[in-house]
Amino acid sequence: MKKIFTILTVVALTATISFAQTFGVKAGTSLASWYGADVDSDDKVLKPGMAIGAFAQFGDDTKRLTSELLFIQKGVKYAADGDYMSYNMNYLEANTMGNFFVSDNISLNAGIYLGLHLGSSITVKIDGDKDSESIDSDDDDTRPMDFGSNFGLTFWLNDAMSIDARYGLGILSLDEDGDFEASNSTIQISFGYAFGN
Numbered sequence: 001m002k003k004i005f006t007i008l009t010v011v012a013l014t015a016t017i018s019f020a021q022t023f024g025v026k027a028g029t030s031l032a033s034w035y036g037a038d039v040d041s042d043d044k045v046l047k048p049g050m051a052i053g054a055f056a057q058f059g060d061d062t063k064r065l066t067s068e069l070l071f072i073q074k075g076v077k078y079a080a081d082g083d084y085m086s087y088n089m090n091y092l093e094a095n096t097m098g099n100f101f102v103s104d105n106i107s108l109n110a111g112i113y114l115g116l117h118l119g120s121s122i123t124v125k126i127d128g129d130k131d132s133e134s135i136d137s138d139d140d141d142t143r144p145m146d147f148g149s150n151f152g153l154t155f156w157l158n159d160a161m162s163i164d165a166r167y168g169l170g171i172l173s174l175d176e177d178g179d180f181e182a183s184n185s186t187i188q189i190s191f192g193y194a195f196g197n
Helices: 002-019
Strands: 022-035 047-058 063-080 083-101 106-126 129-134 145-156 161-170 183-194
Touching (some): 047 083, 047 183, 063 106
Antiparallel strands (some): 022 183, 063 083, 083 106, 106 145
């Protein structure tokens, strides 16, 4: 399943870039958490991670379409009194966003994403001792695919450079068995550089 998703995504992105008016790269930070009926909100904080990838944009008027392929880190973190537990989740994510320009350099964006879960790990720090461990795929009940919506805005500094801020809301529960109700919730801030302008 993962190999098929990866192959189809790469083929689709290659075809997309070949027809795009603008293509480029982007990198930034993700501030992730979970939400849902079974998620404990006590001591929950945003978990920092990274987001890096490529994008292609179609159109040159006030309405445009952007496709992206990103490696993005999500998960959840609990912290108190210097101690913390961080559940780290890596995704390969394909995004499609509609861009609605409200001025020459500012667009409001909305769209959907489909993410392939690549793996998870847990990092724990207690009384100054820090330990990290990868979760074996046989013991990981995380749903292999994540699906959700993105909302945000992009500020173009010039024809090539942009700053993007968005909020991603996961729709599917992370637990494939349905025993734990939790979904991804992610703030993403990134810097982009376009080559096609």
